[in-house]
Amino acid sequence: MARPASRRTVLGAAIAAAATAGTLSSAAGPAAAASCAAADCETAPRARRSGTFVDNRFWSSYTDWRCGERAGTTAVAGRRPGVAIATPAGTTDYTDPHTGATSRWEYATWTSPVHRPSVPATEVIASWNAQTPAGTWIQVELHGEYSDGSATPWFVMGRWAAGDKDIRRTSVDDQGDGRASIWTDTFSVDDAASGLRLAAYRLRLTLYRRPGTRLTPTVWRLGAMASDVPDRFGVTPSAPGLARELPVPRYSQNTHVGQYPEYDNGGEAWCSPTSSQMIIEYWGRKPSAGDLAWVNPDFDDPQVCHAARHTFDYQYEGCGNWPFNAAYAATYRDMSAVVTRLSSLTDLETLVAAGIPAITSQSFLKEELTGAGYGTSGHLMTVIGFTADGDVIANDPASPSNEAVRRVYQRAEWEKIWLRTKRYNASGKVVSGTGGVCYLYWPAFPTSAQRKALAAVGVL
The missing domain is CATH 3.90.70.10 (Cysteine proteinases)
Structure with missing residues (x-):
């Protein structure tokens, strides 16, 4: 995907503030709960694939969804395990920056365990698999720890719905902390040559629905690819091995x-x-x-x-x-x-x-x-x-x-x-x-x- 700056529209201050307010309020509400044994929740680095500069971590099993912190969400068992709204943690207003419309939503959250990638990262890209019936949507955020021990804010990695009637699915511009920035869909360390890396991260999933309904999004997979690919203008070609x-x-x-x-x-x-x-x-x-x-x-x-x-x-x-x-x-x-x-x-x-x-x-x-x-x-x-x-x-x-x-x-x-x-x-x-x-x-x-x-x- 090309990312020319001219393709990015800067949100007006009032709209951005309204959208951020909706996001921040979703962290409030009842105390978060975690219900699985600590030994079941991965917090240590996984083994690194030889010769690679990439670490993938995706949560998708029933055990995965029972780990982390939950505020109003529940793990859903069955043929394809997921996470869904049980009892909402609260309500919030969201002003859609692309329509100007403000709507009230019930929300619940699931926050992953801390993941320490085998590759301290210069870039992280989150992705997810979800069902969002009409009247629902989701937000994915990332919070990280740098290699020097300092922390990032919560960055929005996407506000998403399968349809376009409730909200307009959107990335969020103008996010940064002076050390890293979000470029549409990618967390990126601003100066990789400095040696600064993202040493750990958590993902927070917020599920939204129309108030007073029993609707819920269901998320089956959530995770991220963290990488530290070295600067290179070319690579040594690999040997053919398949026709x-x-x-x-x-x-x-x-x-x-x-x-x-x-x-x-x-x-x-x-x-x-x-x-x-x-x-x-x-x-x-x-x-x-x-x-x-x-x-x-x-x-x-x-x-x-x-x-x-x-x-x-x-x-x-x-x-x-x-x-x-x-x-x-x-x-x-x-x-x-x-x-x-x-x-x-x-x-x-x-x-x-x-x-x-x-x-x-x-x-x-x-x-x-x-x-x-x-x-x-x-x-x-x-x-x-x-x-x-x-x-x-x-x-x-x-x-x-x-x-x-x-x-x-x-x-x-x-x-x-x-x-x-x-x-x-x-x-x-x-x-x-x-x-x-x-x-x-x-x-x-x-x-x-x-x-x-x-x-x-x-x-x-």
């Missing part, structure tokens, strides 16, 4: 140019939701005819329009919020999704071998990726396989038609533009790269081979 291609549907973002200006106008702005929709449909899920009834019947592939609407971040003013795409994918029946970083194409080969495609983020000049025919400051595409020579087979939505979406890119070129953290733009200026970011979507009840592959790349 396989997955039958992923093909959709072009460019067939939607000019559609729905309110969701960033289609075309090049829709690479992320178009990629998400391809992978969702690979897993046999898709929106119903009723879900698509709002789309202009003259538009092809209305499910891509649907994905754009339901990933749109009203603060970022685009569809490229990484966690919002993962959350959208997980609204489909029995789907799991996370945002993470991988270390090499070998990791992607491990996943593809188990039948799991991936959505990757990269930026490059036109001449850096043979056959692309374009350059980009931030673009999402799907990796669906590898040729016998080890080259990358990608469904690249930046194509003129659905038929043209399948591309083959040279392995070394592709791996470099995906994994680097620094690059030169067209003006010769040093700018950032995404360092291996990807979205992974898979069935909530994976096969043993899929589970093994996800564990091998550090997600399960």
